[in-house]
Amino acid sequence: MRRYAALILVLLLIAGFAAAQSSETPTPTPLALGPVNLVTATPTSIPPDDPRPAICSAPYQAGFQPYVVRPGDQLADLLPANSSLSVTQIAALNCLDNPSALPIGAVIWLPAGLQFEAVITHDSDPAVGEAEIISLRASDERVQNFAGVTFSWQVRGTEVYFYPCNPDPEIACSRPADAQPRPLDYQTPIITFRYAGDVRYRLEVVDGEAVATEDVTIEVVCSQTSLAQYSGSQPCPDESPRSITGVWQTFENGLMLWFSDTRQIYVLLPDGTVQIFPDLFQSGDREEPLVTVTPTDGKLIPLRGFGRVWSELGGEASALGWATSRESGVDIFRQPAGRVSYTTYIQPQGGALYAITLLPEANMGVWVALSNNQ
Numbered sequence: 294m295r296r297y298a299a300l301i302l303v304l305l306l307i308a309g310f311a312a313a314q315s316s317e318t319p320t321p322t323p324l325a326l327g328p329v330n331l332v333t334a335t336p337t338s339i340p341p342d343d344p345r346p347a348i349c350s351a352p353y354q355a356g357f358q359p360y361v362v363r364p365g366d367q368l369a370d371l372l373p374a375n376s377s378l379s380v381t382q383i384a385a386l387n388c389l390d391n392p393s394a395l396p397i398g399a400v401i402w403l404p405a406g407l408q409f410e411a412v413i414t415h416d417s418d419p420a421v422g423e424a425e426i427i428s429l430r431a432s433d434e435r436v437q438n439f440a441g442v443t444f445s446w447q448v449r450g451t452e453v454y455f456y457p458c459n460p461d462p463e464i465a466c467s468r469p470a471d472a473q474p475r476p477l478d479y480q481t482p483i484i485t486f487r488y489a490g491d492v493r494y495r496l497e498v499v500d501g502e503a504v505a506t507e508d509v510t511i512e513v514v515c516s517q518t519s520l521a522q523y524s525g526s527q528p529c530p531d532e533s534p535r536s537i538t539g540v541w542q543t544f545e546n547g548l549m550l551w552f553s554d555t556r557q558i559y560v561l562l563p564d565g566t567v568q569i570f571p572d573l574f575q576s577g578d579r580e581e582p583l584v585t586v587t588p589t590d591g592k593l594i595p596l597r598g599f600g601r602v603w604s605e606l607g608g609e610a611s612a613l614g615w616a617t618s619r620e621s622g623v624d625i626f627r628q629p630a631g632r633v634s635y636t637t638y639i640q641p642q643g644g645a646l647y648a649i650t651l652l653p654e655a656n657m658g659v660w661v662a663l664s665n666n667q
Contacts (some may be wrong), residue, residue, distance in 0.1 A: 368383060368396070457492070488529060544615065645663070648660065
């Protein structure tokens with residue numbers, strides 16, 4: 294219900310800006326976009342009325358592995374410091390009532406590739422507080438997010454902690470209350486990242502009252518090219534922008550784009566809305582729509598599929614006005630803003646970057662032009 298309430302609110306806002314269209318426009322009609330479905334695989338052997346697989350989906354997540362809970366295990370200690378999932382999220386995915394209370398002997402599912410190391414510490418002289426960091430190294434100072442990084446250290450002391458800090462060195466960094474001890478001489482598993490930018494970690498060694506700390510900072514860059522722009526952190530995309538063969542044409546007050554993979558025509562209107570139409574033009578159809586006024590001053594009549602949609606929208610009297618350039622075949626780069634985002638970034642080769650937001654179960658969206666260096 295919340296999704297539909299939000300959808301209705303956005304559509305009402307868009308309707309306030311939408312240009313009036315003729316009630317005599319029978320075809321083509323804008324495409325109705327299908328709903329966004331988040332699909333979680335479920336086994337066929339469960340009772341059909343059991344709701345847990347749809348909520349507690351850790352056993353069915355790609356890349357998760359089973360793990361048997363042992364005495365002393367803490368969920369926070371079983372996850373790498375850079376995990377994209379929080380302790381609370383992992384607990385929810387495993388139907389754990391309390392993230393701090395793991396049932397010993399129970400099987401839970403965790404992201405694959407984690408190393409569950411027994412922490413062994415030693416103290417060369419228990420009578421003397423001796424906390425010293427002999428070495429702390431990162432495998433590289435600048436890493437791609439998919440490639441990741443490993444950290445290694447050698448220390449003297451009784452307890453070692455390794456935890457993330459704010460990347461700004463001017464901001465104080467304190468050990469998290471749930472931090473677990475690490476081995477004294479250790480190399481971490483490969484740590485990968487979801488975000489670009491500086492990442493800072495702190496190594497802390499304790500022996501009695503003695504404490505030694507050292508920070509290490511690396512720069513994370515995205516393994517894949519990103520069209521997207523974000524306010525705040527820069528997420529790294531899973532894939533580079535996809536290149537689609539397409540066509541575009543500019544108008545006095547807008548733009549049309551055609552995509553070869555979907556055979557859809559995007560109409561970017563001057564009020565900031567976008568409508569999507571199927572390309573109904575077929576070989577043998579009249580290429581140039583009928584007009585009652587001859588264009589002047591270099592203005593043009595759009596042809597074929599663009600012309601058909603333009604004519605149905607009202608032709609030269611529509612919000613688009615006349616075409617100001619001829620159709621141009623071009624590669625169009627397309628990349629979603631996120632895994633489940635309604636927004637997609639679209640950029641014709643050599644052209645401007647557009648953020649286009651399409652609403653599920655609606656025939657209308659919103660577009661914003663962005664500068665390429667924004």
